[in-house]
Amino acid sequence: CGSFVLFSFTAEFVKTLITEELSSCNIVLPCKLDHPMDVVDEMVEWSRSDLNPRFVHVWRSGEDHLVGQNPSYKNRTSVSTEKLKTGDVSLKITKVRLSDEGTYRCFIPGLNFYVFLEADIEITEVSPGVLECKSKGWYPEPEVFWLENKGKIISAGSKEMLRGPDDLYVLSSRLTLEKGHSNNITCRIQQNNQYREAKIHVPG
Template identity: 25%
Template sequence: MTLSLYPLLICLLFSHIIVAFIVSTDQHTAAEVGKQVVLRCTCDSNGDSNPTVIWEKVGVEQTVHLYRGNVDDLQEQHKNYTKRTGLHAISANKGDASLTLKNVNIWDEGKYRCSVSNGNGFGEAFVDLAVWAINAEDMHILWKQDGSGRDFLSCQTSGWYPKPTVSWNDKNGNDLNGVSETTMTRDENGFFHVQYDLKQQHDSSNQYICSVKHKWMAAPERTRAAFTDGSTLIRLDDGNRLDL
């Protein structure tokens, strides 16, 4: 056999061993913080019932879940995912490599890679996970004072992700955002806290409505402030029923 035949034989050998097959995912999915989500991944296993499935989070070098030899192998699993992942062995052997992720948190958001290999070949696909949190019950309107001792209304709400949009209107629908000031911070769990101050002298005969909008809400959440006299503030929780 001449040496010129060796490269051809090597190419033929590897083309037989490494065959790409189709792996499919939902590409985009979303989950609420604290809930469970299934990151779907399926493949044509070509009859091989002993696949290796690797789930990884892209960009941060985190092994989320490894399944091989018909069992879960979690020795290299990142600590952020401890006791939060599951992959059904029977389904995996039938071409369903979907991953269940429990107790979703904000830091789970990102792109994931599903890689499947077996004796017949290899394939991979990606899914983007969006995470959201809504805390419409935690909306407060209260009095604050500026440096000169002047009172103003402050709308405050916590426990949101991603960041919400907050606005002020009066009972006639006038936009008061031009005289408002936003302070937005995040806590150690990644949730946004919003403080939206109405830097305008209030009119005791008027009412002031704070609205919070969020991309995962069908409609804004509203609460309003009214006054029994020139200074006594009443927070009314039926802001959604106002005709602005």
């Protein structure tokens, strides 16, 4: 079984792996700085606020520091020393389980850099010819793009960005379809070179 790179880590995905008897699969939760730099000597914390203890993996002083690691992740997590040299602190989790579902926080205290890794996105036709794309669970603030079926970017439409009580962004964007637009429309939410998409077919 190969490795999977995930931006959004959902229960449905893990359940699919298990029912297909692929529980030995590995996943990679991506997290990297916008500008490459060596963070081998920085502290890197991966955590889940719904766990006690909350730490999934900690890197400190050039090595793994797993004293306070949640026992459910014992011997299943790692970061790449080579990738840390370029600012990539992505976390590899092996032998995924249904209990691995959750919102993961990637945090580098010395740089005050952090990313949350869970986001939901949906697209609906709220009125004839008007599409709405909603998404939540983002940090930092993401970008939104509307695309036609061949990947051509069309008008971004209106956009509203709110900060929720958990400090994560909630986004809403509307697009009014015009003559010549494809019937197959995609809403793409993008952040730090990672993105999620939702698609809709609008009958002609």
